[in-house]
Amino acid sequence: MSDLTDFMPRAAPGHEPISGGTVAVEPIRDASRFDELFAAFSADAAGSLWAWLPYGPFADRDAFRAFAERTYLAQDIVFHAIIPASSGRAEGVAALMRTDRANGVTEVGHVCLAPSLQKTAAATEAFFLLMRRVFDELGYRRFEWKCDSGNIPSRNAALRLGFRFEGVFRQHLIVKGRNRDTAWYAMLDHEWPALKAGFETWLGDDNFDASGGQIRSLGAVRKEAAPV
Template sequence: MSTSLADWQGVPPPSAQRLEGRFIRLEKLDPARHGEGLFKALQGPDADPKLWDYLPYGPFPERSVFDAWLNNHAAHSDPYFFTVIDRASGEVQGILSLMSIVPAHGRVEIGHVAFGAPMQRSPKSTEAVYLLAKESFALGYRRLEWKCNNANARSKYAAERLGFSFEGVFRQHMVVKGQNRDTAWYSILDSEWPTIGAGFEKWLADDNQTDSGQVKTLVECRA
């Protein structure tokens, strides 16, 4: 895009109710329809025991507290939450959001990522992020952010694999669950998205995601 922003008018806030992918679809969070599946995926006996380690809330052993958490987020537009639905089975398998939404400056973040075990290390988790990134840049956002606890090795690895550029660490940025959090910052800019987006599409394509697994890695598809 042009470096001049003399005519910049900002961008609209997210409003999508459904985003369709090959492996999953994203539906705007509806606790009445998604609550049971989300509780099973995120808090059930087969849930990832490390899921809540770096999130500012959870775990939720009591369903009533979990439902209150969902209802609170569903009632607000920032964060703007989506539920992840497996297209093949129709199962609810995770949740994530667009957050820190600043339409006036074209800045938005992907966060509150909580994927059930069937999504982890699968094309579904990558596609969920791709769909939100694609929607963000289609709306005209200039900057897509990813932030995480600097001690969260899994999230930092994911950010770099997904094409986000590391920008630095905010030291003593937060106090979360009674502990210091240094926050690692990552971003994708709109000028970078055509190449990064094409890499996602190549990685998710039928000829790369075969019955025996991926042919090329996401990094290779982006090269």
């Protein structure tokens, strides 16, 4: 194991926006994106976006804004608006949270993607930009993803993005009046260079056809790059 005698506490995530080819990830500092988020989330008429989150759905715009002001502007957690270049409007959020600067650990959570953002290159690139901030800019050692063990889409997303499954914390939380067993995933700093290369290859213009569809999946790109 590496000698960490000289390891120093890392900087907090900060509030600088991050721009990519298909998306911008913008730390939420005020209420300017709240109406955009409410409009994007409202496209989910069934309210399924909120099924695995400890809040929502919301009756109307005012209820959402009151929630957003309490939650998205809270201290010690940095919520980010996810803004696809195709619309220029916020269509999702993800937070850097439970940040442990002394040990170089942080977590992505509170992920909520509007229907328009789900399963898009912009969504994948948004997570890549957060990873790049965590590892390349801030020098963290560990990046975590946690979700309800019953949330299969979130569990699949974690694996697709390169997080490794580490186990289930049984009876971890009570959420909306029911038990939550929490599945833990993480990626580590020494795993990041290979994961980063895979993202960069997958996001390349030559991996998308004229209609914007992927030619090779992210998993296939990683498999092709893996040593034999």
